[in-house]
Amino acid sequence: MEIKNTVEELPLAYISEYKVTPEECERVVREINKTAKMRILVLLGSPHANGNTAALVDAFNRGATEAGHEVNVVNVAKKHINGCLACGYCRGKGEGQCIQDDGMQEVYPLLRKAQIIVFASPIYYFTMSGQIQSAISRIYSMQKPPLVQQLAMLLSSYSPNVYDAAKAQLRDMANYFGAKVAGVVTADNSENLTEAKLQEAYNFGRNL
Ligand SMILES: Cc1cc2nc3c(=O)[nH]c(=O)nc-3n(C[C@H](O)[C@H](O)[C@H](O)COP(=O)(O)O)c2cc1C
Numbered sequence: 001m002e003i004k005n006t007v008e009e010l011p012l013a014y015i016s017e018y019k020v021t022p023e024e025c026e027r028v029v030r031e032i033n034k035t036a037k038m039r040i041l042v043l044l045g046s047p048h049a050n051g052n053t054a055a056l057v058d059a060f061n062r063g064a065t066e067a068g069h070e071v072n073v074v075n076v077a078k079k080h081i082n083g084c085l086a087c088g089y090c091r092g093k094g095e096g097q098c099i100q101d102d103g104m105q106e107v108y109p110l111l112r113k114a115q116i117i118v119f120a121s122p123i124y125y126f127t128m129s130g131q132i133q134s135a136i137s138r139i140y141s142m143q144k145p146p147l148v149q150q151l152a153m154l155l156s157s158y159s160p161n162v163y164d165a166a167k168a169q170l171r172d173m174a175n176y177f178g179a180k181v182a183g184v185v186t187a188d189n190s191e192n193l194t195e196a197k198l199q200e201a202y203n204f205g206r207n208l
Pocket of ligand 1: 158
């Protein structure tokens with residue numbers, strides 16, 4: 001029998017045949033999901049290859065890799081990715097493909113197989129950087145990444161309390177994708193590059 005992701009998806013026949021309660025089913029599914037290897041795509045939106053956001057990504061990557069997940073990090077700020085042109089090609093003739101031949105074409109295959117997507121960005125003027133927003137707008141062509149189950153965020157800033165807009169965007173994307181928000185790690189100027197913060201990012205990846 002194929003194991004589904006949520007107890008709602010488990011056929012009722014399974015429950016009646018094996019006399020297990022929905023709660024027991026849910027517990028088993030949760031355990032299975034915990035040990036399952038996930039394909040994680042991190043979109044990094046900082047032009048600083050060795051900056052504060054990249055340090056959070058590295059720590060997260062170490063944790064998630066040690067937990068057995070497959071992690072791909074793409075620095076979209078280094079890839080020359082235009083914003084969406086709203087030409088509508090993807091919705092018609094393109095059948096889900098974007099017509100723009102730029103750095104995003106290397107990201108689409110990774111988006112197609114990602115089960116967890118992590119948006120990692122410095123805060124630029126109270127939200128994620130323009131570079132990562134360009135990449136996010138281009139997800140439009142594929143409607144939704146088909147396999148995504150969870151979204152997460154790693155944010156770096158100077159000030160504390162500047163994360164509301166980014167978090168709201170994450171919440172709305174998760175709702176649209178039908179995905180869960182796995183968590184958000186933030187680091188302001190007093191926390192950037194500290195051992196405690198990098199440990200938090202590591203633990204987040206390790207315990208996904
Ligand atoms: C264009 C620009 C806009 C910024 N806007 C904000 C902001 O609105 N709030 C804030 O706390 N920090 C802001 N910062 C500071 C960065 O978020 C912060 O330095 C961050 O740690 C940089 O991460 P990085 O090393 O990965 O580039 C801004 C920085 C730049 C360059």
